[in-house]
Amino acid sequence: MRHSKSTALNASLTLVAAAILAACGSDSDTQSTSVTINGVVTATSFTAGSATDPTIAPAYYVGAKVCADANGNGVCDTTETSAVTDAKGHFSLTMPANAALIADIGTDATLSTTGAKIASRDVLRASLDQVMEQAGNVVISPLSSEVQRLVEANGTSYAVEKQTVATRIGVSLANVLADASTVTGAEQAALLAEAKALDNRFTYAITKLDRGDLYPDALATPGGDPRLAGAANVSTATAPTGTDARTKITFAQSQQAAFALEGVPRYDHIFIVMLENKATLSIKGSPWAPKINALLAAGNQLTSYYATGNPSEPNYTALGGADDFGITDDSQWNCDATGANAVQDLPVPDKTQPGLASSPFAASCTQTAAVNHNIVGKPNLFNAITAAGMTWRTYSESMNPGQDFRTDSVADAAVTAADNVYAPGTINNNTAAVGTSGLTLPMPAGLYKTKHHPGMAYQNVRSAPEFKYSNRTMGGGQWDANMKAGTAYAVPASYDVDQLGTDLASGKVGTLNFLVPDQCDDMHGISVIGKLANGTTATASDCGSVANNVAQSSAANIITRGDNYVDALVKKIQASALWKNPAKRVAIVLMFDEGNATSGFNSCCGWNVSNSAVSKPVVVDAKTGAVTVDASVNNYTKGNRGHGESIFGILTNQADAPKGVSDGDAYSHFSFVRTLQDMFQLADPAVDASYMNRSKYTEKFIAANILNLPEYAGSADTHFDSVRAINHAWKAPANYTQKQSADVNTAAQIGADTVQTSVWALKK
Template sequence: MLCPTLTVLAASLLAACGGGGDSSGPFAFPPPAASNITVSGVLAASAFKPGSSTDPVIGAGYYAGATVCVDTNNNGRCDSDETSAVTDANGKFSLSLSGPSALIADIGTKAKNTAAGTNVTSREVLRVTLDQVKEQGTAVVVSPLSSEVARLMEANSTTYAIEKQNLATRLGVPVASLLGDVNTASGKVQTALLNEANALNNRFAYATTKLDRGDKFPDALANPGGDPRLSGTAGVTAATATVVDNRQPITFLQSQQAAFNVEGIPRYDNIFIVMLENKATMSILNSAYAPKINGYLKAGNQLVSYYATGNPSEPNYTALGGADDWGITDDSQWNCDATGANAVQDLPTPDNLQPGLAKSPFSATCTQAAAVNHNIVGKPNLFNAITKAGLTWRTYSESMNPGQDFRTDSVADTAVTAQDNVYAPGTLGGNTTAVGSAALTLPLPAGLYKTKHHPGMAYQNVRSAPEWKYSNRTMGGGQWDANLKNGIATYTIPASYDYDQLGTDLASGNVGNLNFLVPDQCDDMHGINVVGTDGVTKASDCSSVANNVSATAVSPIITRGDNYVDYTVKRIQASPLWQNPQKRVAIVLMFDEGNAQSGMNSCCGWVPTNVGTANPLKQNADGTWSVDNSITNYGGVGKGNGGNHGHGESIFGILTNQANAPKGVSDSDAYSHFSFVRTLQDMFQLADPASDASYMNRSKYTEAFVAANIMNLPEYTGSADTHFDSVRPINHAFVIPASYAQKQSADVSTTAQVGPDANQLNVWSLKQ
């Protein structure tokens, strides 16, 4: 007991003499010798393995030959004077430090990712917070997940505990497993961790690229007020060439935030795009026949100047799949004029020799006047890009014949009948009828599902992708659903056939990152004529023009579509996915095209002078651009002077599950299908704003790109408004000049807005 007593006594005497922490004086004691601690752990890796016919396969591994250090100057590099260690063949490292410290992993191109078995292709920096180092000590795991916790703490000004729990909640894994070594996890937990690690790894590698090349912050097209690169540029309108570039080179921490907000578009986990048909803004906005859609527009955010590609449907869906319609101006089947280099490569071909398809022979119905290839070979598109990133896509289609091939239109089945909705508000496949009408019993008509309404159908490399069959799924809600399984064997009905995979997937969470939801031609407001069991065409609410109800014109089909939208949105909003506040989920309500047939319809990537469509551009090996003449009849015989020229305005509504996101925002800047494709590329980090070539097809046609390549883009030489005629992401960054009157197409009757919007809030924002 002597030593403790003497120690206490000495301390008391020291305090009494006013010594406190002073090491001088008669009772001074030397400070304790510094003792280093050991911080050790692993640097975990993941790698996407292409070729899966189902969901992506992500492998687990480690980074060997990477440097782990204390980044004392916070520059995102392990400098020579900073304490560091190199990971061994199993990703292990060990550091001797004076105390716990935050760490970074500087993963250079000499490092090897053991999950892929190859060297890293570009430098990447991952992080681990001080809190995690203190928590894990000699079992620290540096990974994309540890980096994401650090990033979220800075983005949200919150704590390690909060963001660790939030991320675990978003992924649906135990918080204790979140920051462990993914190589030792198993089952669904490991799958969830690997999928997220893959997506995060893409982002953090991109962040490091932005840092290393000295990008300015923010991205040019996310700069408040407009694109600063246009200042003083010849050939652009004065309204867009006055923004001063006050941006500075991006910092390490800024780069990690910017990688999750590409061109001002935040990362979302899942987006559902509900595709509707053929209704202009003035047909839907404030319509008494579409109260539910209008309610969603008011509850969420909306674009009020959104333009389509052309008329009819097929060019629009093809443009939504890959930012060009490739000269298609009709609804002909996807194998029409597919010859030579564009010949169909599908194996097996979905002809009438395939099991169950005897009543659905594969014969093209081609209506175009001139040879226009409908099978797009070798061109980039959203579906291939999503898969290449290790992400997932789904296309859900309503009223499929059970077991049919998605590459064929649905066929009639007279044995499958149902009572019609008869435009009664609030019904979906119910028996309620309009006043004075008898209930209609109608057989299943042909063409409820049409290949022309599939955004990926025209692309050969989508139909040939390993995941094609797996990623195309059914969607319920049609009036014939209940009786489909009792029909004749028009198709061989597979065992355990799921008539509503959307409902199943919403319950399980197994939806895609990108989801196109395609109602049938009765529920999407397109309409078809339905022939009754007596062989007479009936005044069904599926008719595009309601027979015998001229007083309401096309209101029945609008009401029917309005009801189906409500049904679909409510299903998504009731799902565990939407209800998880840490998941970032959005629903888009949109139309393929409006109603305009003449007037000023061109916008945002199409021909401003309406005098013909020049072929798109291709990048040469030396980085220059030239005209791509490989596309048959791209601007030849078709609509007007050749090709599409853009089309009228239609509704575009955005709903998110983010409680703190801004609501009620109207963005009146001009956008198009090409703008939306660019936005989706940014949302899922499929492209790089510093590389025009990384944006697919016409989505690269920004004002800066057009100005730089004007000699190869003769269609733009007559542009009087280069901002309106070019493509930009849907980020609400551009501030409309005070004297600028909003342009409108021929199918919009509202008074044109003059000057900027009431606010510049981003319609995709995750928080105010």
């Protein structure tokens, strides 16, 4: 009987495919020939609140219209015959044999697993090639839509892009366009994770279409934001002239635009390598950093990138959520956290808690500045990534085994390493550490610091179910070999000193990954005291502020140490199957939290330092667009106002991506956060409220809300003072002189870059 059913099904498939082929091959019969197509429209059911990877289950769209979209407008028009999916997402439709197939999923449709109504209209597609291939049971899904989108974007074929998608997510060609409920194990998990991310994009595409957006997004328009032409409160030197040449977006354009918000393409994974306290002047062309300079030359660069402030903590906080909230120091995250900003993760991880006898965390903390360090209820990248069904990781080097991630690491005399010594005169030839001084170094306190965690200040990140799971170790450090001998904390069984290496091998890295070396390898520096064989104490030669009988200066030593670590870390990522998968889009960012400017003009892109009298930040109502003052932030005026320029380099695994591109426009940490929101489709360029904190401060936003933003009232250059996505779209006028901070010794650039290619571009 089983053989008989199989034979009947195969016969049915053959007849349907033959009918389609016959119609496609006959000019006279094309319009009159019809076929009956059966299939399903699949969905994903995402359950928030997982303590591990996102919980995503297979589901179906119930009550969705399926039709042949003859005019390609992304709607099942009343003139187009349609079928409605049943409780299992199934449809049966008699349609013209040569038309595109779409599922028009309206807000009256529901999700099969929960019965919840669909919040926003969505449209999914299946190409004619797929209909022919799956004639008896066509699966319309986010992945089928992506295959067709890629065909249109790249001018390729169904077969090529089907293989591309299968290769990207690591599933078999046979399963990549299957109903996920019929697939099991790792392949099902991969299908569901990708389907969730894709469906977010396709839903957004229809939002753009139905809203009548202009194409492309304003900040992706070559030359600058066309909405600023003739606008009040905008600097005339940089404002565009002429009319807005954009037109209303089409269905096809909306699908492409959803994968490149403000001109920033979607990446599958990004690794952000965080380094410390070195300005452009300290690294660019330095003989002590030949490897970083080689990486910069091999990739793309931002040549005018500004930190948020000084010292570290406000910069990392800004990288996590596009504001420093008035923080100007490195104090622990519970300082002055009172009232509405009181700490909620109680008990705090101090030494009174089981297993934390060595914890350096102080249960209470007050300061003269009275600036709250616990940010409550504010949006950030970590929560946004999780809410979208994607994943994040922070990988930190030189953790004490068994410590709480919310505390700084402590000294452990049982964990030792040999001192590094660099051979004088060989650094220019790319020589790594050679030999040792005979000095034995115990693991010092403070190799890992919570001030260097971009999510630590945010209460809703520390309270998130996935916080512990998503914080992981990173190897490559001086003390790795003996880490498991530690006695400061109880060492967990099977403790993994290098979870980054493990995750690269398995492919289980996050969508967003912050890589944080320890305070020796990140060029920050701490004092490490060790002993020679005769018992004499001495200071490590390459991690502190004191040179120990080495021909190089201590500054050169720590730069060289960091240079070697970055080189090894990048090579480790590039050796992974993840990086070597050409269908995956992977990027590595090399950046510093701050420069070292101490005087002069040091800021841009979110702060106007010449007139920073703002008393409170502002919030935007997502429904009405109304801008109001946020009274919940205490002593906001004490926040930083920038700290000069530093290195920002971008490497991608895309063989066809442009290399050697330098973007000379001014950007900041706020700009980077805006860019990441675009890259992972966490925001909507048409809705200011969707961008977190100061990343909403575009030139148009500043101009429209100048009365609520007193720090911008005296802006002499609203372009320079505003936040933009990092996309190289703005073209400086020929006579425009770029501002730069006091820690840059090159001449200020005049006019536009020679090449305006995006540093994120996936192909030339």
